[in-house]
Amino acid sequence: MNATFTSAGQKLSGPSGIQELMEDLGQALSGDPAMRMLGGGNPAAVPAVQAIWRERISEMAANGELDRALGNYDPPGGNPRFRELFADFLRRECGWKVTAKNVVVMPGGQTAFFYLFTLLAGRRKTGAKKILLPIVPEYIGYANQGLDEDAFIAMKPLIDEMEGNVFKYRIDFDRLKITPDIAAICLSCPTNPSGNVVDATDLQRLRSLAEEHGIPLMLDQAYGRPFPGAIYVDWSPVWDEHMIISLSLSKLGLPGTRTSVIVADEKYTLALANMNAVVALANGNLGQQIVSPLLKGDSLIQLSNTVIRPFYEAKSLSASAHLHDCLRGRADYALHASEGAFFLSLWVKNLPIPASELYQRLKKRKVLVVPGHYFFFGLEEDWIHRHQCIRITYSQSDQAVNEGLEIIADEIAQVTAKG
Amino acid sequence: MNATFTSAGQKLSGPSGIQELMEDLGQALSGDPAMRMLGGGNPAAVPAVQAIWRERISEMAANGELDRALGNYDPPGGNPRFRELFADFLRRECGWKVTAKNVVVMPGGQTAFFYLFTLLAGRRKTGAKKILLPIVPEYIGYANQGLDEDAFIAMKPLIDEMEGNVFKYRIDFDRLKITPDIAAICLSCPTNPSGNVVDATDLQRLRSLAEEHGIPLMLDQAYGRPFPGAIYVDWSPVWDEHMIISLSLSKLGLPGTRTSVIVADEKYTLALANMNAVVALANGNLGQQIVSPLLKGDSLIQLSNTVIRPFYEAKSLSASAHLHDCLRGRADYALHASEGAFFLSLWVKNLPIPASELYQRLKKRKVLVVPGHYFFFGLEEDWIHRHQCIRITYSQSDQAVNEGLEIIADEIAQVTAKG
Numbered sequence: 001m002n003a004t005f006t007s008a009g010q011k012l013s014g015p016s017g018i019q020e021l022m023e024d025l026g027q028a029l030s031g032d033p034a035m036r037m038l039g040g041g042n043p044a045a046v047p048a049v050q051a052i053w054r055e056r057i058s059e060m061a062a063n064g065e066l067d068r069a070l071g072n073y074d075p076p077g078g079n080p081r082f083r084e085l086f087a088d089f090l091r092r093e094c095g096w097k098v099t100a101k102n103v104v105v106m107p108g109g110q111t112a113f114f115y116l117f118t119l120l121a122g123r124r125k126t127g128a129k130k131i132l133l134p135i136v137p138e139y140i141g142y143a144n145q146g147l148d149e150d151a152f153i154a155m156k157p158l159i160d161e162m163e164g165n166v167f168k169y170r171i172d173f174d175r176l177k178i179t180p181d182i183a184a185i186c187l188s189c190p191t192n193p194s195g196n197v198v199d200a201t202d203l204q205r206l207r208s209l210a211e212e213h214g215i216p217l218m219l220d221q222a223y224g225r226p227f228p229g230a231i232y233v234d235w236s237p238v239w240d241e242h243m244i245i246s247l248s249l250s251k252l253g254l255p256g257t258r259t260s261v262i263v264a265d266e267k268y269t270l271a272l273a274n275m276n277a278v279v280a281l282a283n284g285n286l287g288q289q290i291v292s293p294l295l296k297g298d299s300l301i302q303l304s305n306t307v308i309r310p311f312y313e314a315k316s317l318s319a320s321a322h323l324h325d326c327l328r329g330r331a332d333y334a335l336h337a338s339e340g341a342f343f344l345s346l347w348v349k350n351l352p353i354p355a356s357e358l359y360q361r362l363k364k365r366k367v368l369v370v371p372g373h374y375f376f377f378g379l380e381e382d383w384i385h386r387h388q389c390i391r392i393t394y395s396q397s398d399q400a401v402n403e404g405l406e407i408i409a410d411e412i413a414q415v416t417a418k419g
Numbered sequence: 420m421n422a423t424f425t426s427a428g429q430k431l432s433g434p435s436g437i438q439e440l441m442e443d444l445g446q447a448l449s450g451d452p453a454m455r456m457l458g459g460g461n462p463a464a465v466p467a468v469q470a471i472w473r474e475r476i477s478e479m480a481a482n483g484e485l486d487r488a489l490g491n492y493d494p495p496g497g498n499p500r501f502r503e504l505f506a507d508f509l510r511r512e513c514g515w516k517v518t519a520k521n522v523v524v525m526p527g528g529q530t531a532f533f534y535l536f537t538l539l540a541g542r543r544k545t546g547a548k549k550i551l552l553p554i555v556p557e558y559i560g561y562a563n564q565g566l567d568e569d570a571f572i573a574m575k576p577l578i579d580e581m582e583g584n585v586f587k588y589r590i591d592f593d594r595l596k597i598t599p600d601i602a603a604i605c606l607s608c609p610t611n612p613s614g615n616v617v618d619a620t621d622l623q624r625l626r627s628l629a630e631e632h633g634i635p636l637m638l639d640q641a642y643g644r645p646f647p648g649a650i651y652v653d654w655s656p657v658w659d660e661h662m663i664i665s666l667s668l669s670k671l672g673l674p675g676t677r678t679s680v681i682v683a684d685e686k687y688t689l690a691l692a693n694m695n696a697v698v699a700l701a702n703g704n705l706g707q708q709i710v711s712p713l714l715k716g717d718s719l720i721q722l723s724n725t726v727i728r729p730f731y732e733a734k735s736l737s738a739s740a741h742l743h744d745c746l747r748g749r750a751d752y753a754l755h756a757s758e759g760a761f762f763l764s765l766w767v768k769n770l771p772i773p774a775s776e777l778y779q780r781l782k783k784r785k786v787l788v789v790p791g792h793y794f795f796f797g798l799e800e801d802w803i804h805r806h807q808c809i810r811i812t813y814s815q816s817d818q819a820v821n822e823g824l825e826i827i828a829d830e831i832a833q834v835t836a837k838g
Contacts, residue, residue, distance in 0.1 A: 004543060004544075004545065005538045005539065005543065005690065006537065006538060006539065006540065006541040006542055006543045006548075006566075007541075007542050007543055007544070008427075008537055008541060008542075008566050009537050009538035009539065009541075009543075009690070009694075010543075012534075012537065012693075012694045012697050012698065013534075013538060013689075013690035013691070013693045013694040013697075014693060015693065016693065016696060016697055018696050018697060018700070019495060019692075019693045019696035019697065022492065022494055022495045022696045022700060022701060023494050023495065023696070025492060025494070026492060026493045026494025026495070026498075026499070026701070027494055027499065040492060041492075042490075042491055042492055043490065045486065045490055050486050050489075050490065053485075053486075053489055054480050054485060054486070057476060057480050057485060058477065058480055061473050061476050061477055061480075066472075066473060066476060067464065067469050067472075067473070068675075069675045070469075070472055070672065070673050070674075070675045070676060071461075071462065071464055071469065071672050071673070071674065071675060072461055072674065072675060073441065073444060073445060073459060073460075073461055073674050073675070074445045074675075075441055075442050075444070075445025075446055076438060076441045076442065076445070079445075080445070080446065107526060107677065107699060107703075108699060108700055108701075109700075110698070110699055110700035111698060111699045111700075114697070114698045114699075115431075115432075118425065118427055118428050118431065119424045119425060119428035119432060120424065120425065120428065121425065122425040122426075122427060122428075123425055123426050123427075124423060124424065124425045124426055124428075124429075125423075125426070126423065129425075141697075141700060144697045145697060145698075147425075147427050147566065253489065253490050254489050254490070255489075255490065255491065255492050255701070256488045256489045256490060256491060256492075256493075256703060256704035256705065257489060257703060257705065258526065258677070258699070258700075258701070258702070258703045270432075271424065271428070271432035272432070273438075274431075274432045274433060274434065274435065274438045275428075275431045275432045277435065277437050277438035277441045277442070278431050278432075278435055278437060278438065278533070278560075278563045278564060279431065279529070279530060279533045279564075280526060280527060280529055280530045280533075280677070281437070281441060281527055281529035281530075281560060281677075282441060282445070282527075282674070282677070283677070284526075284675060284676060284677045284703045284705075285675035286675065286676065286703075286705055
């Protein structure tokens with residue numbers, strides 16, 4: 001049978017980094033209990049958090065909320081009462097000047113960005129436009145989005161090296177130019193994979209550039225503030241009508257509900273809701289319904305600050321320390337400053353094999369990581385650095401993380417010695 | 420701020436029939452308890468069915484299934500064990516020769532068709548192709564899908580008129596030609612909105628045409644067999660590798676979980692899973708987890724045959740009888756033979772106002788229906804018939820349905836008398 005696909009279909013349905021990552025993650029999770037899962041972005045099973053979701057579901061089953069959440073279609077932009085509650089929450093906790101019209105519910109952050117990139121990147125009457133990534137490495141899941149080829153143009157970062165085998169990426173503002181073919185600026189904060197957090201000064205510079213050029217600044221806060229709080233430096237969430245903010249319930253421990261929220265000017269929230277009707281009919285209701293009561297007081301902020309942040313921050317500190325202990329003196333390496341998210345970003349400076357081969361070797365030794373080259377997309381030229389990095393997730397059990405880090409260090413020491 | 424969107428973005432994010440329908444449905448459901456909801460495709464609240472889902476959720480909360488379903492990402496094509504169970508179910512209950520590789524989980528039937536139309540309809544290296552709708556009216560939710568303009572080419576149906584103010588659409592096989600620009604044939608069965616069911620002979624003719632021309636035949640069985648069973652005529656589900664079948668959990672009473680299943684040749688299931696990784700990362704897990712145990716025996720078939728089918732069939736009979744009682748002698752009309760789904764398709768032959776205006780008048784009188792013109796897309800020329808039809812949902816409470824039908828008949832009698 002003739003199975004040729006359209007150009008857009010071919011782009012979206014071919015092998016991709018995110019598909020390989022999710023396939024690896026999901027297959028290992030369902031099929032290979034011995035695999036050490038340091039690959040995906042799966043949140044940790046935090047018992048105190050799981051208990052809250054279980055209690056909410058039981059309450060919903062008892063009081064009729066569950067019947068309504070399972071059995072009805074809500075409007076394509078989300079449940080109207082949830083949107084009101086969420087806007088109240090943002091006004092109260094973040095001081096943002098938003099109403100329910102600035103809030104739209106989406107079936108996960110990934111889908112929200114697919115919609116946004118489809119709206120903004122690609123062919124239009126006045127020519128094609130692209131999304132500017134002011135800094136890479138950036139989230140692997142964006143790379144194959146956008147319907148046209150080359151949806152992104154990315155800037156190589158500056159690298160600050162610090163004492164103790166630590167480095168930090170910084171935006172190279174001197175080279176950052178907003179040309180007329182740029183439709184939007186986009187970055188994740190904390191950054192997946194590096195754990196980088198753009199500081200207030202640099203964020204303000206990006207906001208000014210966006211406003212000056214009449215384009216939106218998209219900020220993916222899936223790991224950050226106001227929730228789930230996996231951010232370990234001072235950082236205040238800001239919003240204005242030039243910003244498109246993405247928040248997600250996934251890293252609160254609810255990825256299985258596929259629920260995210262976009263906060264933006266009404267022209268974007270309206271377009272997203274309309275698009276969601278055509279592409280998905282409606283959102284899943286469970287995530288919205290589970291979280292609703294926690295939006296009313298400050299309990300979601302409390303949960304983020306007193307449970308989730310300390311949990312991941314402790315894991316970050318312990319994983320970083322263990323990896324330094326295992327690698328120091330055995331390879332020329334640096335770890336990215338761990339300012340947020342669930343990942344260690346490891347740079348092996350003279351790695352004699354590409355990171356993709358290191359990934360394969362580690363997988364054979366039952367350690368799943370993500371090779372760095374996936375995260376450096378949109379660059380105009382190849383860069384040796386992208387083949388020298390791997391992303392290591394530390395959200396899973398301490399035992400799996402520690403064993404995994406020891407195997408990673410051992411493998412790197414071996415290949416570096418041979419090289 | 421400059422908010423121009425790409426061409427694809429404009430198509431997908433503009434006002435659309437499905438967006439207006441879902442907006443109306445959702446807003447009325449959340450905001451206006453007095454509205455008689457005869458508009459959307461919301462399944463009924465069937466107490467015996469709701470009890471099963473509540474019990475499953477409570478069981479899942481107690482035994483750890485819920486923690487895993489909420490807290491993990493499964494692979495983009497669905498939970499591997501669910502895919503196995505589902506293939507077993509289809510082999511056993513339908514006799515289909517399928518394995519887990521022919522089964523892919525999608526975030527709802529709407530999204531599955533968006534992916535399929537994106538794969539098949541539109542620009543490719545060898546020129547643009549379209550989806551052939553062998554019969555309209557067809558599901559409103561397809562109309563704005565496909566990334567290019569004019570994704571569909573539709574055939575005007577034959578109309579058989581029968582005694583007692585009943586009619587039935589039939590495929591006009593004499594005029595049906597599969598030209599080289601046709602990428603696939605698509606229909607829903609039972610058809611939304613008409614309640615039509617393509618019979619075994621006509622279905623076999625479509626299968627032969629698809630096979631002969633090396634194109635897939637897509638069949639949307641959201642309301643039909645093997646579940647939820649809202650089909651009131653003899654009809655056996657069939658599958659071969661030239662068919663792409665869509666099944667959904669929504670009309671089992673679980674639309675809030677956004678879960679559907681596509682059964683197809685592996686080249687399609689693989690493409691769909693890859694596309695789901697890029698667009699949506701993963702599926703929601705709740706629907707799969709809730710339904711899994713019912714796939715193991717014949718309990719899902721039992722539920723469909725002994726609870727869901729009788730429930731909707733009784734509603735169909737009672738609603739049809741009531742509308743005939745209200746309209747007979749007051750207007751020149753016919754009702755489509757009610758062979759399945761949740762809808763009455765009413766044709767008012769000399770309606771002096773367009774159906775869209777009738778819809779507005781009924782909405783003012785607190786009755787929500789869907790005007791027929793939305794369902795006749797892809798036709799090469801306008802057709803007066805499309806402005807003479809409305810779709811009336813009978814899945815809601817008998818009181819709402821009966822009151823709504825009386826108001827509909829009254830309004831039609833009034834406008835017809837004036838006309």
